[in-house]
Amino acid sequence: EPEVTQTPSHQVTQMGQEVILRCVPISNHLYFYWYRQILGQKVEFLVSFYNNEISEKSEIFDDQFSVERPDGSNFTLKIRSTKLEDSAMYFCAGAVGTASTDTQYFGPGTRLTVL
Amino acid sequence: GEDVEQSLFLSVREGDSSVINCTYTDSSSTYLYWYKQEPGAGLQLLTYIFSNMDMKQDQRLTVLLNKKDKHLSLRIADTQTGDSAIYFCAETPTGTASKLTFGTGTRLQVTL
Numbered sequence: 001e002p003e004v005t006q007t008p009s010h011q012v013t014q015m016g017q018e019v020i021l022r023c024v025p026i027s028n029h030l031y032f033y034w035y036r037q038i039l040g041q042k043v044e045f046l047v048s049f050y051n052n053e054i055s056e057k058s059e060i061f062d063d064q065f066s067v068e069r070p071d072g073s074n075f076t077l078k079i080r081s082t083k084l085e086d087s088a089m090y091f092c093a094g095a096v097g098t099a100s101t102d103t104q105y106f107g108p109g110t111r112l113t114v115l
Numbered sequence: 116g117e118d119v120e121q122s123l124f125l126s127v128r129e130g131d132s133s134v135i136n137c138t139y140t141d142s143s144s145t146y147l148y149w150y151k152q153e154p155g156a157g158l159q160l161l162t163y164i165f166s167n168m169d170m171k172q173d174q175r176l177t178v179l180l181n182k183k184d185k186h187l188s189l190r191i192a193d194t195q196t197g198d199s200a201i202y203f204c205a206e207t208p209t210g211t212a213s214k215l216t217f218g219t220g221t222r223l224q225v226t227l
Contacts, residue, residue, distance in 0.1 A: 004157065035215075042119075043158070043203065043217035056214060091157060104215060106150075106157035 002026045004107035006092050012113045016081050021110045023075045023092030032075045033093040033104060034067065036060070043091065049075065050098075082114045117141040119204055119218035126224045133191040135221045137204030140185065147180065148215070149189045150203040158203065161189070191223075199225045 005024045013019050025032055034046040048055040049067050066078045075094075079086055089111050093104040118140045127133045139147070145166050150158040164171045164178045164187070171178045177190040191198055204218040 033214075035217075042219050043205075043215075045214045045216070048214065093158075103160050103163075106159070108155065108157040 004092055004094055004105050006090075006107035006110050008110060009108070010111045010113070012115065013082055015084055015114055019079050019082055019112060021077045021079075021090050021092075021112070023077075023107055024073055025075055025092065025094035026105055027073075029094035029096055029105070031055070031095045031098055031102075032067075032069070033095075034077045035091045035093065035106075036088040037091070037109075038085075038088040046077075079112075082112075084114050087112055087114045117206065117208060117216040119206055119216055121202075121204055121218040121221045123219065124222050124224070126226060127194050128226050129194060129196060131194055133189075133194045133198070133223055133225075135189045135191075135202050135204075135223065137187040137189075137218050138185055139187065139204070139206050139218075141206060141208050141216075142185070143208045146207045147178075147187050148205040148207075149176075149178065150205060150217075152201045152203065152220070154200075161202075194223075194225050196225045196227070199223055 007022045032049045035043050037043045045058050047057040047061045047067055064080045069075050089109045091109045092107040095102045095104045121137045146163050148163040149161045151161050152158050162173050162176050162178055164180050175192045179188045201220040201222050203220045205215045
């Protein structure tokens with residue numbers, strides 16, 4: 001069964017550094033998402049992406065964050081200047097469509113630690 | 116905004132039934148989901164229910180929805196040690212089918 005993959009599994013960075021989190025969605029998916037989970041807190045929606053554009057973003061997704069799908073397979077989340085509070089597990093997800101019956105398939109997550 | 120709440124921890128003995136509860140605030144929720152997260156793994160969709168349904172059964176899983184009280188539950192029959200995981204309730208409001216709003220997750224511990 002096809003899976004969503006994410007790399008790296010764990011990223012440690014210094015505050016102020018840029019990080020890029022990578023995701024390879026399932027090949028027939030057209031809608032892509034990033035969520036994050038700060039330790040002990042809820043899984044929070046960050047952004048959705050379709051047809052090379054952001055469809056929706058949360059208030060967390062400020063101008064320090066960006067997403068792109070540079071080559072038609074990878075889907076990346078960039079944080080330009082990391083802060084301590086960006087430390088979290090970041091999940092990528094994909095779906096065939098946006099109907100409520102279209103399941104979002106999640107990757108295993110990247111744990112980001114900002115020191 | 117939408118809010119989804121769950122109790123944080125549940126411990127059951129192997130072979131017993133587990134019931135994980137969830138409450139939500141958004142009355143326009145159209146679909147409600149249960150996801151399972153095993154250690155080191157992503158979020159795996161277990162089941163979902165439409166807001167116009169009261170119950171859905173899928174093998175050992177039974178989902179009950181009380182729309183009046185905005186209460187959702189997941190019952191796992193004959194709970195096994197492999198069911199130990201974190202279970203997340205999530206909802207999608209009408210008109211925003213793409214974004215999932217998650218609860219805090221309930222950690223299910225199955226003891227022998």
